[in-house]
Amino acid sequence: MSEVRERYTVKWTSALTAAALMALAVIALHLPRAFLSLPLYSSDEGSYLLRALYGDMLQADPQHAPFVANVDNVVFFWIIRLFGLLPGLFGLDALRIGGGLAYVLGLVLVWRVVAPRLNRGEALGLILLALIYPYYRFVFTALPEGWYVALLGGMILLTARLWRPRPLLHAAAFGAMAAALVLIKPHGLAVMCAGPALVVADLILQRGRGPALAVLRLVIMAAAFLATGHLLRVIESHELPRQLSFFGQGFYAQILDQPPAADATRIALTAHYAMTMTVLMLAGPAIALGLDDLLRRVRDKTFAPQGTDLAFLLTLGAFAATICMVSIFAFKMSFAVSETYRLWGRYFEFFIPLLWLTAWPAIRRREDLRDRRLLAAGTCLAGLVGLTIALREAITLFPWDVAALHAFSLPTARYAGSTFPSFALAVVAMLGAIVLMLRRAPMLQVWQGAFFILALLAIGQDGAWLSQLVPDRRGLAAEIQAIDKTTRQHPGRIIAFVEDANTHHNLFYGLHGRPRMVLVDPGASVQPKAAAGYGYIVLQAGHPLYGRGWRPVYQGLRFTVLEPTGPMAKP
Numbered sequence: 001m002s003e004v005r006e007r008y009t010v011k012w013t014s015a016l017t018a019a020a021l022m023a024l025a026v027i028a029l030h031l032p033r034a035f036l037s038l039p040l041y042s043s044d045e046g047s048y049l050l051r052a053l054y055g056d057m058l059q060a061d062p063q064h065a066p067f068v069a070n071v072d073n074v075v076f077f078w079i080i081r082l083f084g085l086l087p088g089l090f091g092l093d094a095l096r097i098g099g100g101l102a103y104v105l106g107l108v109l110v111w112r113v114v115a116p117r118l119n120r121g122e123a124l125g126l127i128l129l130a131l132i133y134p135y136y137r138f139v140f141t142a143l144p145e146g147w148y149v150a151l152l153g154g155m156i157l158l159t160a161r162l163w164r165p166r167p168l169l170h171a172a173a174f175g176a177m178a179a180a181l182v183l184i185k186p187h188g189l190a191v192m193c194a195g196p197a198l199v200v201a202d203l204i205l206q207r208g209r210g211p212a213l214a215v216l217r218l219v220i221m222a223a224a225f226l227a228t229g230h231l232l233r234v235i236e237s238h239e240l241p242r243q244l245s246f247f248g249q250g251f252y253a254q255i256l257d258q259p260p261a262a263d264a265t266r267i268a269l270t271a272h273y274a275m276t277m278t279v280l281m282l283a284g285p286a287i288a289l290g291l292d293d294l295l296r297r298v299r300d301k302t303f304a305p306q307g308t309d310l311a312f313l314l315t316l317g318a319f320a321a322t323i324c325m326v327s328i329f330a331f332k333m334s335f336a337v338s339e340t341y342r343l344w345g346r347y348f349e350f351f352i353p354l355l356w357l358t359a360w361p362a363i364r365r366r367e368d369l370r371d372r373r374l375l376a377a378g379t380c381l382a383g384l385v386g387l388t389i390a391l392r393e394a395i396t397l398f399p400w401d402v403a404a405l406h407a408f409s410l411p412t413a414r415y416a417g418s419t420f421p422s423f424a425l426a427v428v429a430m431l432g433a434i435v436l437m438l439r440r441a442p443m444l445q446v447w448q449g450a451f452f453i454l455a456l457l458a459i460g461q462d463g464a465w466l467s468q469l470v471p472d473r474r475g476l477a478a479e480i481q482a483i484d485k486t487t488r489q490h491p492g493r494i495i496a497f498v499e500d501a502n503t504h505h506n507l508f509y510g511l512h513g514r515p516r517m518v519l520v521d522p523g524a525s526v527q528p529k530a531a532a533g534y535g536y537i538v539l540q541a542g543h544p545l546y547g548r549g550w551r552p553v554y555q556g557l558r559f560t561v562l563e564p565t566g567p568m569a570k571p
Helices: 002-035 042-060 074-084 090-117 120-132 145-162 167-184 188-205 211-237 251-256 264-297 307-335 351-364 370-393 404-408 422-438 443-487 501-510
Strands: 494-498 516-519 536-540 550-555 559-564
Touching: 002 090, 002 120, 002 443, 042 074, 042 501, 074 090, 074 167, 074 211, 090 120, 090 145, 090 307, 090 351, 120 351, 120 443, 145 167, 145 188, 145 307, 145 351, 167 188, 167 211, 188 211, 188 307, 251 307, 264 307, 264 351, 264 370, 307 351, 351 443, 370 422, 404 422, 404 443, 422 443, 443 501, 443 536, 443 550, 443 559, 494 501, 501 516
Parallel strands: 494 516, 494 536
Antiparallel strands: 536 559, 550 559
C-alpha cells in the first residue's frame, strides 16, 4: 500500500514540476515585452496612455493631437496615472508588470472558487494549466486587459461565495464592480449583462422558486451599477450626470455611429463563427462537460446551483455576451476595410483559462465515462475543423489580435507573417489532444501539454514579427529621446509633422505631450507658414521644409528638428 502511495506521489510531483516549468517558460518568454522603451501596440496603448496623462489638454484642444482615440476608460486612467507617478520610463515598465500581475491575480481568484474542492496536487495542476495559456502578450502592456481580468476574477469569486448566503449584498457588490469593469474596458458591459442572465438561469434551474428575490436582485444590481458608474464619472469630471447612462460616450460610441459597409452582415457573421470555433477548439471540452454535468444533476428536483455551478454559468454567460458584443463591433467596424475579417482574440481569449478553471469540478466528475470523452473530443474536433475553414477562407490572424491562436498563423495577402509551418504543427497538437482524450489520458496533463505547444508556436510566430519591429522601435525611441533633449535646451513651442498614426502616438508620448501634432500625406512638403509662432519644427523623414528662416539642429534617420534663425513670427 505504501509503495502504491509513494508511486502516486512521485507521479504527481513529476507532473506538477513539468507543468510549473512550462508555466515559467511561457511567462519568461513574454516578459521582455514589459521593458520596451515605447508602447508596442502604438495606437491602442498610446491612446490609453495619452488620454490618461494629457486628457485635459486634449479635451480643451482636440487638434493638439487629433489622432488620439477618444477612449474614456476612467478607472484604467487612474491606474495609469498612479504608475505615472514613478520616475521616467520606469513608470511604463511598472505599469506593464502590474498588468501581468493583475492578470495572474484574476486567475488565482477564480481558481480559489474550485481549489477547496480538490486535493492539493490537482489544485496546483489546475492553476498551472491556466497559467500556461499564453495570453501574456496582452497583459504585459499598457492595455487594460490584465486589470480587467483581475476585477472579473473578483466578480466570479464573489458570485460563488455570496450568491446563496448574501443575495442582496451580492447584487449590490456585483453591480458596483460591473460599473468599475465597464470603466476599465467597455466590454465590461457584457459581464453586466451576464449578471441578470444568471439571475434568470438560477430561477429556471430552481424551477421558478423565489421569483420575488430574483426581481429584487435585478433591481439592486441595476441601481448599484448606475449609481457607482455615475459616481466614478463625477470623481473624474467633477460634473453631475446629464443622462441615465454613464458609458458609451467615447471612441466606441463614435464607431457605433458610423454607417456599416454593404457586406457588414457577412463580416460580422464570419467573425462570430471564427470566434465560436476558436473557443470550441480550445475550451469546448470544458464547456461541453460543464453543461453536460449540470444537465445530469438538474434532473434532481431538489437541485439548486451552488458556488462552482454559479461561477461556471457566470463565466460562460459573460463569454457568450462578449462574443456577441465583439460581433456587433465587427459589424460596425466594417466601414474600415483594414479592420475586417480579423479574429479579435484579445477581446475574448482570456475566457479560455477561466472556463477551464470554473468547469473543472464538472469535468472531473465521471471524467472517464466513454460518452463524456466522446463529447469532449468531438467538441474540440468540431472547433478545429471550423477554425481551419475560417482561416483558409476568410480570416487573417494578426499578431496584435491573437494570443495562443497565433500558433495557427497562415500567410495571407494581408499579412505574410513567418514561413515556419506552425499551422500544421498546431493542428497536429490539437489532434494529439483529441486522441489522448479518447484514450482516457488525464485531462489536466493533456491540456497542459496542448497549451504549452500552442504557446511555443505562438511565441515563435510573434518572435518573427518582433524581430522586425523591435530594432526599428528601439531606434525610434533613441531618436525621440535625442529630440526631447534638443528641444529642452531653449524654450519654445513645438510642432511636429508626421505621416502615420503610430509615429503620431509615439512621438507625442515620447515628447511628453509637448508638440502640436499635424498629420501630412506621405512625401508632402511643409511650408514655413504652417509653423509660424513655433520654436521648433519636427519633420518626419521624407517631408522637406520649403522656405527660409529655419536651420536644422538635429538630423536623424527618422526625424529632422529645425529652429528659427531669427525672431519667431506671430501665429
